[in-house]
Amino acid sequence: MNKALLMCLLILPGHAIALVIDSSKPIEISANMVVIDERKNISTYIGKASITQGSLILNAEIIQLFSNQQSVIKIIAKGTHKQLAHYQQNQPNQSRFIEARALNITYLIEQELVHLKGKAHLVQGFDSFSGGTLDYDIKNDKIITSMSKDGTQRVRFKIKL
Template identity: 30%
Template sequence: MSRHLKLLGCLLLALPGLAAALESDRRQPIHVRADWAEMDNRSGVSTYRGNVVLDQGTLHMEADLLKVYRSNDELDRLEAEGRPVRFRQRPEGATADVEGEALRLDYRVSEDRLHLRGAAWVQQGGDRFSGERIDYDIVQSRVQASGQDNGGGGRVHAVIQPRTEGEKKP
């Protein structure tokens, strides 16, 4: 197995509970605060600018720009940009939040996919995974990462903390 694939596997160990947290958080209302907002009910797109803060259940996100896409009265996609976009969420049963940041975040709710672009990193407890691009398939618990946004030639970096006997992962 290549070193690159081993590093990707390590991130999976750090993020096992994210899917459970997302499912329970989806049943909560979304609260958005920003300096400016525009809602287009016809297109189903809401745009928020300036000191944007989104909270839904345990999910907390901060960005400079947030677009919320709705389809058939359901949340379909979140796109966020920032210097950087920051997020954190508490997986169900975990003792530590999953935290991360990137210059762009694209969460495809209907596809259960999270895409981070630009100086991206994700961390839970002391375990951390970083690269220029991180794609996470929540249902499959599959992560793909690259050190360059075009998917070639870059490096990813993982930090995996040792577990002591009997210690539960965060």
């Protein structure tokens, strides 16, 4: 097995990224290039990076994983204006999966919070929300969105009753 891949898997314990229902599934990672900084506990996947574990799918031009020696604590996915970063995962309290796109997606694992910044868009079930920034609190099933600082991306939402 490739040394870099083995090190990536050691940094990514199975329970660290996904929800409990996905935690027993294998983690699959692909990218054009991988940079692992063991001193800083950061692994960076560059070029059409993709991480999947069970129902969790994360795609971006660059994905960075931050760990604290035991597990991954934060993921940052950076997209481009042509290809936004993409997050998708089944949620136990939703009939359909959650899907999000933005220029930057930050997933705070312990807090169960997904933060979208820049062209933020989230689909929850049959409802959709967009704005300059958007926070999705997974644990409390709460969405907070606001317009961009320059006012060009106002808050929009569509709810199906």
